[in-house]
């Protein structure tokens with residue numbers, strides 16, 4: 001019963017098969033191979049735009065390289081104060097931008113409110129030499145609290161950012177989960193909504209290790225090949241990244257994987273609905289569920305072998321009654337590989353009389 005994260009799952013068999021199939025014979029190194037070219041083509045087709053893409057092996061590299069391309073060393077990146085780039089990347093964005101400042105904006109369910117963005121940007125005018133210069137808005141879709149921005153909300157935030165001269169980055173480590181939950185097209189949730197650069201995740205949704213940094217405007221990508229190599233993120237056997245991305249996107253495989261992950265989270269949410277003392281913190285939108293559990297239930301679940309993380313109380317919105325002494329706030333994540341029987345067992349333990 002592993003609900004710790006969607007990267008505790010292995011890789012999809014189709015993707016592993018594609019890696020094996022790419023293994024025969026030589027192929028040019030450093031991304032000059034036909035698999036990487038194929039990945040570029042299928043990404044452009046998927047997003048209905050001629051885009052420039054770079055494959056890397058981790059989401060942190062993807063975010064940090066993207067921000068490094070968009071933000072000067074004296075610049076500022078605005079993001080939610082709980083964003084992965086802010087809290088979970090050990091300063092990689094700061095390192096790859098050669099020292100830019102990350103500025104956290106508070107907001108319910110990990111979302112940035114347009115009024116808060118506008119107010120924050122008003123406090124960072126362009127020009128004064130004593131202040132970092134506003135450069136990028138980075139949005140996480142879904143957010144760290146598992147919430148989604150609608151395409152209209154992304155457009156509104158992007159318009160505010162663009163009007164203030166900023167560029168817009170999206171951290172899409174779980175892009176597929178958000179996309180299938182919103183029933184929209186990749187283009188609508190990205191470049192059509194004003195996203196300039198996207199960190200497009202595949203690892204959490206079934207790849208072995210593959211993410212794409214996607215530029216919807218080729219001119220902005222000029223420095224990326226050099227920064228990727230310089231930072232050690234250009235794989236010599238790049239064909240294996242290309243093969244993963246092709247298998248991920250081909251025949252809608254990625255959408256099927258994300259639908260399964262989201263459906264499993266919905267089942268878990270439904271099963272916990274009438275479990276005694278279990279409080280749902282935010283409505284589930286994709287494949288992450290945040291609940292407050294009685295400590296007794298938590299102990300019983302752990303004794304039964306369940307894995308999940310306690311979540312930071314800082315992320316709780318002011319309107320949520322925080323956990324009492326005898327309660328604990330946790331995050332439950334499902335993946336394409338979550339088994340029905342694991343959900344059933346988890347729910348049965350949570351519902352048991354004790």
Ligand SMILES: *Cc1c(COP(=O)(O)O)cnc(C)c1O
Pocket residue numbers: 057058059060061063084085140144171173174203204
């Ligand atoms: C998992 C995740 C990443 C990428 O993390 P890596 O462990 O570096 O692959 C980036 N952003 C978000 C929101 C994530 O959840």
